[in-house]
Amino acid sequence: MSDIVILGVFVADTSYRADRQPRMGETIMGRSFALGPGGKGSNQAVAAARAGGAVTFVSKLGRDTFGDMAMAAWAEAGVTPAVERGDGYTGAAYIFVEESTGNNAIIIAPGAAAGIDATFIDAHADAIRRAKVFVTQLEQPMDAAHRALRLARDGGATTILNPAPAAELPDGMLALCDYVTPNETEAEALTGIAVTDVASARRAGDALLAAGVARAAVLTLGDKGALYHDGDTSLLVPPYNAGAVVETTGAGDAFNGGFATALAEGMDPQDAVRFGCATASISVTRPGTAPSMPDRSEIDALLAG
Template sequence: MVTRVVILGVFVADTAYRAARAPQMGETIMGEGFALGPGGKGSNQAVASARAGVETHFITRLGRDTFAEMALKTWADAGVTPAITQHEDGYTGAAYIFVEAGTGNNAIIVCPGVAGSISPADVDARAELISNAAVFVTQLEQPMDAAMHALQIAREGGATTILNPAPAATLPDGMLALCDYVTPNETEAEALTGIAVTSLEDATRAAVELSRMGARAVVITLGEKGALYHAGGQSVHVAAFDTGPVVETAGAGDAFNGGFAAALATGLDPVTAVRFGCATASISVTRSGTAPSMPSLTEINALLQRQ
């Protein structure tokens, strides 16, 4: 059985600033900490998938600079196989992350650099890899036409397709119909459906609407409340895991998506795969950083056995 996960997305270097609050325009405040590390939704998801024990390939563009070197080392350490091109005419992406010290909540600005020009032609160059995946994942940090084209190739090749619609954006007609799973968080679900998600009942209504819009199955991630799975007119709530104090929530959604994709690729049923993804995310929020916070398969399995 093919267990390969292939992910199209963006790598960025995360520059994370921790402070009691965000500054107002024109204001300077003193911070409590700074960290530089690897990030980007697609790259984080690839790291999470690989560390969860599954063969994982990541498709993107990099510059030729220090941040590109960081990306290549991150993937080598995690066991991700890069499927990349490198370009002299632009920079590798970077992100500003503000972390609220008291809660661990975050706000992020992403500049994708050369990955912002990923094109359908780049996707065509990796068509065989995408077609032969067990699970294909993409998000919306790279251009929409590239994501759409990749989903089409994955669907035609028989791969299970996952769209993580982040950051929130208006989707082109027919995109959700290419998705075996769509995995928004509460904010992204509201952006797609117009339904504010503040409760499980709201999440169910939003999931029903996303199904009506074309998605075969919907997983709405709910932060500390876990995730809601909806397919075939039935909804299942999967609770988050108690793993101790939250240090940082940045990257939790990526941890979930990477873990979920890895679990599906190994043949787990969807609800069990959602539980695996929730365990992956629950561990990640107890650590600083995004890619560095992704847990190993041993850690995930130990948590699943305890709870």
Template sequence: MAVQKPVVILGVFVADTAYRAARAPRMGETILGSGFKLGPGGKGSNQAVAAGRLGADVTFITRLGRDPFADMALATWKDAGVKAAVIETPESYTGAAYIFVEETTGNNAIIVAPGAASLISSADIDANAALIRSAGVFVTQLEQPIDAAERALEIAREAGVTTILNPAPAAKLPDRIYKLSDYLTPNETETEELTGMKVESVDDARRAGDRLLSLGVGAAVITLGDKGALLHTARQSEHVPAISAGPVVETTGAGDAFNGGFAAALARGVAPLEAVRFACAVAGISVTRPGTAPSMPTRDEVERLL
């Protein structure tokens, strides 16, 4: 039996304020919605919750304010078995997100205000260097400052830790960060932002994957929505179809479910292709449920689906 290595995730917690309506309002317009939900979110936090629910030994590094949203964060992580490495930031606020969900399709549009987490610095990363070095898998995204993400990837890489960069939300990246990423996990939009290449098919994803490899990443794992995901390395290019668990209710958080599932599987010693398949199943279950962190499945649920 493979040893479960620790997962360390750097990122942002935000309180998700989710509004459902038939369409988004135009500027200056007020419309009536059909639903509202307040819940835990933030890409890094969602990924940590996903990994925690799947049984991973996961620690989450972030900054929180001292307010009711911070209390929500700590309760969410405790419930999912996530250990918290929190830098308290009373001079700021815990992050929040506006999520519009189109009720006919389940598609979403999001505004994130990271608050305290926008103050995460390279010095914060250095203060948590021992924790990062102790990981088997390290994951980060781009909701906190990029220089902090880069410093954390550097520490992890120097220690021989497997590194995953989820380049979300889409942003221009420093050249060096690609070389620090064993796995880069963009969706179609983020892949286009990074490569300038439109991704509308698996073949498009392969061509974009070649471009990402040329920038220095160890492997590109391009998520393709309802088409599944592509694992693209110098030696293999394997398309894993989406795994359906039922009707789609909401796609918010599906990418986070995938990344958390992928990290948890790699930390168990699962081969990369099987880890992608496992992650597709995690995402497949998450989209059948409303919300982000609350939609993350357990390992038993995933293995039953597989």
């Protein structure tokens, strides 16, 4: 039995680096191209497993080359797959990375994972209910995420919602979440509060708690780090200096995977945020998403240093 169960999407990342994005109708020359495993849920599962967690990943794939890539990536990281492989295509993502900054823009086509529904979730109810920590995002259909959070809460799991990509949530969904982990854009979408600095992040955290989040809002703030906000304690954890930033694409997923692993090990939530920040700080020094996730020895060394 896995301590951590993650529901989400795998996509094959097609990553293009260039000086800028092309305008509509324009063709430009790129600096480089890479193909690799991605998808927020899958990235988080890889991050959690490499950080030392026992992880099961629940999803759907196609019977195609990209699906084979997913299975190989999970095997290498030590993730246990709980997947259905059907006739649809495995998802893919277009990722543009700005050469000078490492910032990114992404388009996702979820493919077979778009067929994840409440019936599919019920087929994996036992694993979800038995988890210590359950994590999901919003790349798969909303009703599936909602159903899985309910099952996890009923089973006594600590529940984490990474509300990405930003979307309107059904009534009562935040009340099923012990922790919610938005970035600035997602926090604004959920609360209507523009998150431009730490003070506005705290106001957004208050709004998320008022909307029902059970334990804490944890806002990821890019190069400012992460804000842990539970109504009594508001703690900004800055990023760690792990080297020059190469690519930020998988940073949020690295944070969530590390955070989930730390919570599953029984760490205090504020220490779990520190662990997640260290995980993300290493990931941004490397290209790619899943391939950039650090192993436990690297995280421990950064925290100790």
